[in-house]
Structures are given as structure tokens and as C-alpha cells.
Amino acid sequence: xxxxxxxxxxxxxxxxxxxxxxxxxxxxxxxxxxxxxxxxxxxxxxxxxxxxxxxxxxxxxxxxxxxxxxxxxxxxxxxxxxxxxxxxxxxxxxxxxxxxxxxxxxxxxxxxxxxxxxxxxxxxxxxxxxxxxxxxxxxxxxxxxxxxxxxxxxxxxxxxxxxxxxxxxxxxxxxxxxxxxxxxxxxxxxxxxxxxxxxxxxxxxxxxxxxxxxxxxxxxxxxxxxxxxxxxxxxxxxxxxxxxxxxxxxxxxxxxxxxxxxxxxxxxxxxxxxxxxxxxxxxxxxxxxxxxxxxxxxxxxxxxxxxxxxxxxxxxxxxxxxxxxxxxxxxxxxxxxxxxxxxxxxxxxxxxxxxxxxxxxxxxxxxxxxxxxxxxxxxxxxxxxxxxxxxxxxxxxxxxxxxxxxxxxxxxxxxxxxxxxxxxxxxxxxxxxxxxxxxxxxxxxxxxxxxxxxxxxxxxxxxxxxxxxxxxxxxxxxxxxxxxxxxxxxxxxxxxxxxxxxxxxxxxxxxxxxxx
Amino acid sequence: xxxxxxxxxxxxxxxxxxxxxxxxxxxxxxxxxxxxxxxxxxxxxxxxxxxxxxxxxxxxxxxxxxxxxxxxxxxxxxxxxxxxxxxxxxxxxxxxxxxxxxxxxxxxxxxxxxxxxxxxxxxxxxxxxxxxxxxxxxxxxxxxxxxxxxxxxxxxxxxxxxxxxxxxxxxxxxxxxxxxxxxxxxxxxxxxxxxxxxxxxxxxxxxxxxxxxxxxxxxxxxxxxxxxxxxxxxxxxxxxxxxxxxxxxxxxxxxxxxxxxxxxxxxxxxxxxxxxxxxxxxxxxxxxxxxxxxxxxxxxxxxxxxxxxxxxxxxxxxxxxxxxxxxxxxxxxxxxxxxxxxxxxxxxxxxxxxxxxxxxxxxxxxxxxxxxxxxxxxxxxxxxxxxxxxxxxxxxxxxxxxxxxxxxxxxxxxxxxxxxxxxxxxxxxxxxxxxxx
Numbered sequence: 001x002x003x004x005x006x007x008x009x010x011x012x013x014x015x016x017x018x019x020x021x022x023x024x025x026x027x028x029x030x031x032x033x034x035x036x037x038x039x040x041x042x043x044x045x046x047x048x049x050x051x052x053x054x055x056x057x058x059x060x061x062x063x064x065x066x067x068x069x070x071x072x073x074x075x076x077x078x079x080x081x082x083x084x085x086x087x088x089x090x091x092x093x094x095x096x097x098x099x100x101x102x103x104x105x106x107x108x109x110x111x112x113x114x115x116x117x118x119x120x121x122x123x124x125x126x127x128x129x130x131x132x133x134x135x136x137x138x139x140x141x142x143x144x145x146x147x148x149x150x151x152x153x154x155x156x157x158x159x160x161x162x163x164x165x166x167x168x169x170x171x172x173x174x175x176x177x178x179x180x181x182x183x184x185x186x187x188x189x190x191x192x193x194x195x196x197x198x199x200x201x202x203x204x205x206x207x208x209x210x211x212x213x214x215x216x217x218x219x220x221x222x223x224x225x226x227x228x229x230x231x232x233x234x235x236x237x238x239x240x241x242x243x244x245x246x247x248x249x250x251x252x253x254x255x256x257x258x259x260x261x262x263x264x265x266x267x268x269x270x271x272x273x274x275x276x277x278x279x280x281x282x283x284x285x286x287x288x289x290x291x292x293x294x295x296x297x298x299x300x301x302x303x304x305x306x307x308x309x310x311x312x313x314x315x316x317x318x319x320x321x322x323x324x325x326x327x328x329x330x331x332x333x334x335x336x337x338x339x340x341x342x343x344x345x346x347x348x349x350x351x352x353x354x355x356x357x358x359x360x361x362x363x364x365x366x367x368x369x370x371x372x373x374x375x376x377x378x379x380x381x382x383x384x385x386x387x388x389x390x391x392x393x394x395x396x397x398x399x400x401x402x403x404x405x406x407x408x409x410x411x412x413x414x415x416x417x418x419x420x421x422x423x424x425x426x427x428x429x430x431x432x433x434x435x436x437x438x439x440x441x442x443x444x445x446x447x448x449x450x451x452x453x454x455x456x457x458x459x460x461x462x463x464x465x466x467x468x469x470x471x472x473x474x475x476x477x478x479x480x481x482x483x484x485x486x487x488x489x490x491x492x493x494x495x496x497x498x499x500x501x502x503x504x505x506x507x508x509x510x511x512x513x514x515x516x
Numbered sequence: 517x518x519x520x521x522x523x524x525x526x527x528x529x530x531x532x533x534x535x536x537x538x539x540x541x542x543x544x545x546x547x548x549x550x551x552x553x554x555x556x557x558x559x560x561x562x563x564x565x566x567x568x569x570x571x572x573x574x575x576x577x578x579x580x581x582x583x584x585x586x587x588x589x590x591x592x593x594x595x596x597x598x599x600x601x602x603x604x605x606x607x608x609x610x611x612x613x614x615x616x617x618x619x620x621x622x623x624x625x626x627x628x629x630x631x632x633x634x635x636x637x638x639x640x641x642x643x644x645x646x647x648x649x650x651x652x653x654x655x656x657x658x659x660x661x662x663x664x665x666x667x668x669x670x671x672x673x674x675x676x677x678x679x680x681x682x683x684x685x686x687x688x689x690x691x692x693x694x695x696x697x698x699x700x701x702x703x704x705x706x707x708x709x710x711x712x713x714x715x716x717x718x719x720x721x722x723x724x725x726x727x728x729x730x731x732x733x734x735x736x737x738x739x740x741x742x743x744x745x746x747x748x749x750x751x752x753x754x755x756x757x758x759x760x761x762x763x764x765x766x767x768x769x770x771x772x773x774x775x776x777x778x779x780x781x782x783x784x785x786x787x788x789x790x791x792x793x794x795x796x797x798x799x800x801x802x803x804x805x806x807x808x809x810x811x812x813x814x815x816x817x818x819x820x821x822x823x824x825x826x827x828x829x830x831x832x833x834x835x836x837x838x839x840x841x842x843x844x845x846x847x848x849x850x851x852x853x854x855x856x857x858x859x860x861x862x863x864x865x866x867x868x869x870x871x872x873x874x875x876x877x878x879x880x881x882x883x884x885x886x887x888x889x890x891x892x893x894x895x896x897x898x899x900x901x902x903x904x905x906x907x908x909x910x911x912x913x914x915x916x917x918x919x920x921x922x923x924x925x926x927x928x929x930x931x932x933x934x935x936x937x938x939x940x941x942x943x944x945x946x947x948x949x950x951x952x953x
Contacts, residue, residue, distance in 0.1 A: 313798075316797065316798060336800075337797060337800040337801075340800075341799075347798065349795075349798060354795070355792075355794050355795050356795055357792065357795055358787070358788055358792040358795050358796065358858065359791070360791040360858040361787070361788075361791060365784070369784070369788060369799050370800060371800075372781045372784055373781065376781055379780045379781050379782060380781075381779055383718070383779070423799070
């Protein structure tokens with residue numbers, strides 16, 4: 001961009017909620033045709049700022065000015081911000097699964113001809129929009145039938161249809177695999193070429209480093225600094241330093257592994273997809289875990305990591321076809337979750353809100369919920385024990401809450417994850433399967449979770465760690481299995497692993513499992 | 517600390533943390549006082565109170581089962597028909613097959629269990645939504661009642677009527693009151709005091725912030741005053757009447773099911789399945805079993821309610837139990853349950869049921885026609901739930917905020933409210949201490 005003129009300016013925005021100052025005196029300047037990243041820990045105020053910008057919080061509920069192309073804006077709702085050319089794409093997609101791509105693109109904005117919806121014209125426009133975002137699917141396809149990555153593109157197409165000038169993306173790649181993420185990032189870069197500015201919120205610092213022109217760092221509701229990637233020579237460590245206010249010497253706590261013998265083994269594990277009978281989500285997988293070992297599982301989204309884990313955990317996913325599980329030298333049969341728990345298995349789901357917690361419950365009831373029998377006499381739950389156990393975990397795991405009677409829905413993501421971990425630690429498992437344990441959690445809380453994982457291994461438990469973040473696997477795991485299309489393709493020693501080798505095994509079907 | 521904070525705390529320490537239930541209780545008291553004035557003291561007269569209990573006990577029994585069904589995320593539309601079917605079968609068993617009445621009573625419960633197993637099977641193991649299964653059940657068992665009894669009325673013997681029309685007998689010296697009712701009342705008053713005292717002890721051992729002594733004393737004082745006042749009312753009725761047997765059955769069931777839902781593993785599982793079925797299953801809860809049991813339990817209680825009604829009426833007929841399901845469901849929702857499941861309490865539903873009962877009774881005493889009574893009941897249901905939903909969407913916790921016009925003062929120790937968009941305070945980057953176990 002030769003001429004750098006400012007398209008959007010937010011001046012000293014302050015937004016208060018009862019009892020909380022979410023934003024205080026935050027300023028943001030976005031130039032035309034740039035990609036502007038906003039970084040900050042969870043709860044720093046990034047999403048609030050974007051909601052102010054997109055009119056979710058209407059004019060008057062905050063103080064400060066929004067100036068778009070030199071004109072002061074007073075958005076009263078999302079519609080008015082969209083009309084002015086600001087579109088937001090939320091973390092949770094706002095598409096209707098039962099409707100087609102075309103219907104979704106034009107939802108609330110339907111083109112009409114003589115009072116009726118002009119579907120032919122709409123479809124024609126949909127084709128053009130899909131071509132712009134690089135999606136080759138039939139616009140008549142129902143949205144529920146396309147993957148999350150493509151849904152994200154449909155969202156962008158929807159925004160483009162509204163002649164957007166500033167596109168806000170809230171964690172756009174959080175649910176995408178590497179390939180889809182890359183495609184999306186390329187698309188955002190392409191839009192930049194066409195003069196559309198993007199504001200991007202992301203926890204994936206490597207992506208920000210790769211794509212953003214400018215970074216504004218927000219901490220505790222204040223804008224800390226604005227960095228120019230190229231001019232300031234910004235790297236990930238520099239961003240983290242800004243986010244947490246000081247540098248993290250190490251992103252992983254120190255640990256000396258004490259690894260024993262193989263005590264848990266899965267053999268020839270084959271599982272069928274619950275709906276598509278010809279599709280196998282696990283194909284003769286073999287897996288071993290030693291005491292005190294952290295075993296990583298790497299694979300792209302959809303490779304079958306969660307499916308493998310959940311099917312081992314009491315056949316809670318798919319149709320079991322064949323396979324055997326051995327623990328401490330004896331074969332065990334786990335037909336349901338109850339039996340899995342009784343045999344000392346625990347599974348921390350990747351989706352803590354949908355699968356990990358009952359959001360209506362409070363902390364103390366959540367902590368004991370997976371093994372009520374442990375604090376019950378007969379069938380009667382001992383409330384006093386429940387309370388003291390929850391208190392213990394609150395202290396040990398540093399769950400930030402005034403008391404354990406607080407509802408889990410009121411906790412931040414990191415603290416909710418600690419409650420889920422406490423819930424499974426309470427069952428006193430020998431094998432812990434952790435599925436994306438740090439998803440959507442900020443840097444500081446991640447470090448704490450890593451500490452907990454390592455401490456569990458130090459107690460001699462076996463930990464199976466599934467993660468989409470390769471640095472996390474490389475930093476924690478003693479051994480890493482790679483999965484591709486339901487099959488285990490490799491097993492690499494943690495010390496020998498690097499991102500390139502892992503990625504190679506995660507994307508190739510060649511099977512070359514070394515046994516230990 | 518402002519004056520508001522202290523009043524909030526005082527209120528909390530007396531009535532416990534469940535402000536929502538307090539709101540409904542408050543409404544109940546308000547309605548009772550209103551009708552007491554409007555009817556010129558008739559509402560709280562011994563005769564009317566005794567009548568109220570025996571007339572609504574079976575609806576309240578249904579509400580107990582219904583709240584568990586609704587907490588688990590289901591609904592049961594068949595309760596009135598199941599009650600009618602069980603009623604006619606039991607009446608026939610006594611009049612035609614000469615079952616002695618205690619056996620007939622057990623037989624009735626068994627009929628309820630079999631029907632419940634049937635409906636539970638479809639809901640839990642086939643996966644048909646409970647709305648459909650019980651809509652079908654509503655038709656099947658209403659028809660069953662008429663088929664079985666040839667659409668006739670079947671009388672029941674004298675002994676059986678005790679559970680519906682019986683009272684605590686007159687024993688002991690002449691005091692001018694029913695002695696057993698007095699004894700029962702005093703026992704309850706003492707039990708309340710003992711329970712509060714024990715709760716305080718448990719709180720102390722847990723080192724939790726136990727409420728101050730005066731709060732406990734005020735609480736005991738208030739509750740016991742109500743209990744003793746009610747005791748003298750019930751005991752002071754016409755000779756031969758006193759606290760109804762059906763009321764005692766209801767009381768025992770309330771205690772039992774409150775305990776089950778609050779303190780047992782099964783109770784926890786009901787809430788877990790209703791709150792988040794997938795998470796519950798991944799925590800080892802057998803959700804099918806829970807669904808089956810709550811449906812089955814509902815039908816057993818329906819059968820019991822049907823038998824109490826038949827006992828009170830002296831005969832079983834084809835119109836028994838008509839639209840009971842709606843009264844029971846209304847009671848549960850007025851009592852604070854959530855349509856989506858996971859939320860609700862037995863006590864709340866009983867209070868909700870009493871709101872409807874007192875309303876119904878009071879309007880009848882005033883001579884209001886049944887057309888208007890229905891309209892008013894409908895408006896009350898809508899208003900009660902509507903006010904609550906509206907309050908929630910405004911971020912206020914409950915009805916009580918509206919009633920007292922006091923904004924909850926933010927306690928500095930409480931975290932930001934749930935409306936905070938990106939959920940929660942930031943965690944520091946402090947390393948975790950190693951977990952101790």
C-alpha cells in the first residue's frame with residue numbers, strides 16, 4: 001500500500017459492566033487495507049472491544065468515539081454497523097445448519113423481485129461470492145453438510161455480500177485444521193489486496209506473526225502497545241511479553257520424566273463411524289503407555305484422534321468392531337463409561353462446555369460428579385466431604401473463585417478447565433486421556449495446566465495428550481504417535497521429534513510404527 | 517458496606533441462598549394474606565385448610581414426580597389418565613375380585629409400576645420423546661379406564677377411603693383439639709429446630725461461612741411459629757376431622773423425594789442428565805436408566821394419586837384425573853423448574869402447587885365462576901414464569917428483585933457477572949503448585 005490512510009479509529013473507548021471495567025481508555029487505529037491483529041489473554045477485553053465496534057454494545061453504553069472513514073459513527077445495533085461496512089465473524093459461527101449456503105448468505109438480506117425472494121439472482125450472486133472466497137461447493141448444499149472450515153468461508157462470503165470495509169474475525173482458525181487455516185489466512189491476505197481491512201483476534205501467535213501487519217496488544221482492559229511487525233521485528237516471544245506483561249522464560253515447566261514399564265496397551269483397535277458404516281475412524285490402531293509417561297497424539301483435525309480416545313473410553317464414540325485393551329498385564333473389557341472409570345481411565349473432553357461440564361452445576365458438585373460413590377455411604381452423598389474435597393482442589397489447582405459454590409458457567413475458560421481436570425483427578429485414574437486440554441485458554445493458564453499434567457505423570461500415571469498445537473506436544477510429550485485418516489502412522493520419541501517430521505507423518509498414510 | 521448489602525445478607529442468611537424459591541414462597545404468603553382479607557378470614561379457617569389439603573394432595577403428589585421428570589428434561593402428559601386407569605383397576609379389584617384393601621393398594625402401585633416401565637421403555641430405550649410417548653399414554657390409559665370400567669362408576673369399600681378421606685383419629689384426653697395433630701405439629705417444630713442446629717454444626721466443621729446465630733434463631737422462630745399456628749388450625753377443626761391422612765402421605769413423600777433429589781447419587785444423576793446429557797454420559801452416568809426410572813416413578817406416583825382421589829370420592833369413574841397433568845406441570849414451572857431441564861426442586865414445586873391450590877380455593881370461596889378461575893390461573897402461570905424469564909434476561913436473579921425493588925449490591929469478592937462477554941478474569945502466568953494427590 002503506497003498511501004497509508006486511516007480507515008478506522010477507535011478513540012479512548014471505556015466500557016463498564018456492573019462491578020467491572022472491561023475496557024478503559026482503549027484506542028485502536030486501523031489503516032486501509034491492513035491486517036490488524038489484536039492480542040491479549042482471555043478476559044483482556046478483546047472481544048468486548050470488537051462488540052463495541054460492531055454495535056453489539058450500542059452507542060451510549062460505552063464512552064469514546066468510533067471514527068470510520070473520517071465520520072463519527074454511533075451504531076445502535078449490528079445492522080447499523082453492517083450498513084456502514086463493519087462485519088464481524090464470531091468465534092461461534094452464526095449460520096443456520098438446516099439452510100443452504102445461498103439461504104445463509106442472504107439471510108436477513110434477501111434480494112426481492114416483485115415482493116418475492118429472487119432465488120435465481122441470489123444463487124448467481126452466491127456463485128460469485130463463493131468463487132471469491134475459493135469455495136467450490138454447490139450453493140444449494142445445506143450448511144450442516146460442509147465442514148467447519150468451509151462454513152467459515154461462507155461466513156466471509158456473507159460479509160463480502162454486504163460490501164464490507166472492515167472485517168472482524170474472532171478466533172477464525174480456532175476450530176480449523178492446518179490446511180483450512182492456511183486457506184483462510186491466504187483468503188484474508190487476498191482481501192487485503194482488494195482494500196479490505198481485517199481485524200483479527202487470535203490466540204495462535206504463529207499465525208499472527210505470519211499474516212498481520214500491525215499488532216495491538218491489550219492487557220487488563222487497556223491498550224498496551226501497537227507494534228508494526230516488519231518495522232519492529234516482532235516475534236512470538238515479543239508478543240507474549242506484551243500480553244503477560246513480562247517475558248515467560250519458558251513456556252513449559254521443567255520436568256525430569258520418571259518412566260517405568262508399559263502398563264496400558266491398546267491392540268488392533270478398529271472402530272466404525274456411527275453413521276457411515278463403510279468408514280473406519282480407527283483402523284487397527286496399536287498404542288502403549290508406560291507409567292509416568294506423557295504420550296502425545298498428533299493428527300490433523302478429523303484424523304480420528306478424539307474418535308480413538310473416546311472409543312477407548314468405554315466405547316463412547318462409534319461402533320466398536322474389534323480390539324483389545326490390556327492394563328497391568330490383564331485384558332480389560334470396557335463396554336461403557338462406567339466400566340472405563342472403574343478400571344481407572346479418565347477422559348477430559350476437547351469440548352468442555354458441551355461434553356465436560358454441566359454448566360448449571362456449581363464447582364463442588366462438578367468436581368465429584370464422575371465418582372459420586374467415592375463420597376457416598378450407601379447411595380447417600382456426603383455434602384461435607386464434597387465441600388472439603390472441592391476446597392482441596394480449589395487450593396491445589398488454584399481455581400480462581402471466591403468459593404466452591406460458584407456456578408461453573410461463571411468461571412473463565414482456564415478455570416473451567418481446571419474444574420474438569422479436578423473432576424477427573426478425583427476419580428483417581430491410572431490413565432488420563434487429555435483431549436486438547438488447553439484449547440481457548442490463555443498463556444498463563446496454559447502454563448499452569450502444563451504443570452498439572454506433569455505432576456500427574458510424576459505420580460506414575462500414564463497421560464495421553466491429544467493436541468493440535470505441535471509446540472505443546474513437543475514441549476510435553478515423551479513419545480508422540482501420529483494419526484492420519486484413522487490409522488497410526490508413526491511413533492516418534494519426544495527428544496527426536498520436530499515439527500517437520502511430525503507434520504510429514506500426520507499427512508501421509510505410510511505406516512511405519514516402531515515398537516518400543 | 518452499604519445498608520443494602522447488609523439487608524441482602526440478612527435476607528440470605530435467614531432464607532438460604534436460593535432467592536428464587538424465596539420469591540415463590542413470598543408470593544404464596546402474599547396470596548394467602550390477600551384471600552384471608554378478601555374472604556373475611558375464611559381462607560385460614562380450620563375447615564377450609566383441612567379441605568384444601570385433602571382436595572389438592574393428589575395434585576401435589578403428581579408435582580413431586582413431575583418435577584423429577586422435568587429436571588431430567590422430559591414431560592409426562594399421561595399422569596391423569598394413568599391415575600384414572602389405576603383407580604378403576606383398584607376399585608374393580610376390590611369390588612369384583614374381593615381383594616382386601618391393603619392388597620388392592622399394593623396392587624395399584626404395581627399397576628403404576630408396570631405402566632411406568634412401559635412408558636420408560638419407550639422413552640429410555642427406544643428414544644421416542646417423552647412428549648409423544650405420554651401423549652399416546654394419555655389416550656391409551658384414558659381409553660383403558662373406560663374400557664375396563666365400561667365407562668361406569670365403580671364404588672370402593674369403606675376401609676379403602678381412609679387414604680383419601682381419612683383423618684388422624686381422636687385419642688387421649690379431651691383437650692378441645694385433635695391430640696395426634698398437636699403431637700405431629702410439635703414434633704415437626706422440634707425437628708425444624710434440630711435440623712437447623714445440626715446444619716450449623718456441619719457448616720462449622722466445613723469451615724464455611726456459617727450464618728450468624730441470630731439468623732438461625734430468627735429462622736427457627738419464623739418457621740416454628742408458622743408450624744404451630746397451622747397445627748392449632750388443623751387440630752381445631754370440627755370433631756372427627758383433623759389433619760388428613762392424604763396430607764400425611766404427601767408429607768412423607770415430600771421428605772423422601774427431597775432427600776432423594778438432593779442427597780443421593782440417583783438424584784444427582786437426574787440433575788446431571790437434565791443439565792447436560794452428553795457430559796453426564798461421559799462421566800459414567802447411565803442416562804437411559806435415569807430416564808427409565810424417572811418415567812416409571814412418575815407413573816407409580818400417578819397411580820397413588822389416582823387411588824387417593826378414588827378413596828376420597830368413594831368411587832372410580834371415567835372422568836377421574838381429567839387435566840391433572842396440566843395442574844401438575846403448572847405447579848412445577850411456577851415452582852421454578854426450567855423447561856429445558858436440569859433445574860427445579862421438589863419443595864419449589866410443592867410451593868408452586870400450593871400457590872395454584874390457594875388461588876383456586878380462594879376464588880371458589882369468593883364465588884368466582886370456574887370460567888374466570890381458569891383465566892386467572894392461566895394468567896398467574898404466565899406471569900410467574902414470565903417475570904422470572906424477564907428478570908433473568910435483565911441479569912437480575914429472580915422475582916425477589918422486582919418485589920423488593922432493591923438492586924443487588926455487588927460484593928467486591930464476587931467475580932464479574934455472567935453477562936461479561938468474554939467470560940472471566942485473566943489468569944496470571946504463575947506456575948501451578950504441584951497437586952498434592
